[in-house]
Amino acid sequence: MPLINLNAARVCVPGLDHPEGVARGPEGKLYAGGEAGQVYRLDWEAGAAEAYANTGGGLNLGLAFDAAGNAYVCNPGDKAVKRVTPDGAVSVYSRGTAERGMITPNYPAFDAAGNLFIADSGEWKADNGCTYVLRPGGAAEVIDSECCQFPNGCAVSPDGEWLYLALSLNHPRVARFPIRAGRKAGPAEIVADLPHTVPDGLAFTAEGGLLIACYRPDTIFYLRPDGALTVLLDDYEGTLLGAPTNVCFGGPDLGVLFWANLGRWHIGCHAATGLRGAPLNYPKLG
DSSP states (O other): SSSOGGGGGGEEEEEOSSSEEEEEOSSSSSHHHHTTTTTEHHHHHHHHTEEEOSSSSSSOOEEETTOOEEEEEEEEETEEEEEEEETEEEEEOOOOOOSBBOOOOEEEOOOTTTTTEEEOOSSSTTTTOOEEETTTSOOEEEEEEESSSSEEEEOOOTTEEEEEEEEEEOOEEEEEEEEEEEESSSEEEEEOOOTOOOEEEEEEEETOOOEEEETTTTTTEOOTSOOEEEEEOOOOSSSSSSEEEEEEEEEEEEOOOEEEEETTEEEEEEESSOOOOOOOOOOOOO
């Protein structure tokens, strides 16, 4: 049974184009991506959205931000990570390395030093995904191909010691490996097996738990700090949660949970989960 009553959840920003990514910027505003390249700036309290940029190349997936408010957007249609300035200017930040170009860049996550980790899912069920690190400025390096089963959402642990990955296909699970100076520092280990699901987005709580949003079924799991896996939110109708993908926290004291719904047209939120989000890294990149 769900841990939290779905009746307290609501649609907070309607009218979006099948959003997959949702993220909180350094100034506290929310942002999302759209299926036709839109990058939205959201006023979740007013329920309003502004499409302030377009990356081209179709569907935008995950987003991350630096201290200046530049968005780094995974744009798989163009096989690139795009940099979007606060005034909407778009440029290519990385297409991968000369030896391995990006295939399906899916989700970005910064560490405190400004290293940007990119989960590249590869091809559907081909087990050819990898993880890049993009150094400040965009120079790319492949740091992992062990976790190759469609790496999707990723998150740097609050202590900066681990990179967590949602692996969506063939062996659905959440794994992690240690990181040092932006590189993999040891073998991967499984933290949660998730059979008969498609795990997608990850977000840490202030108490050290981990939220896992699933493209299938319409569920957000909570991996508690003690390692117990529970269902936080579940929607068998697929309406408030409609293929929930990325998740983030925002609002006062990071106490409001937000999720994107790839299968629908809105951002959902819940202000009474009793959880707070762990602060994200918004590095100064010069």
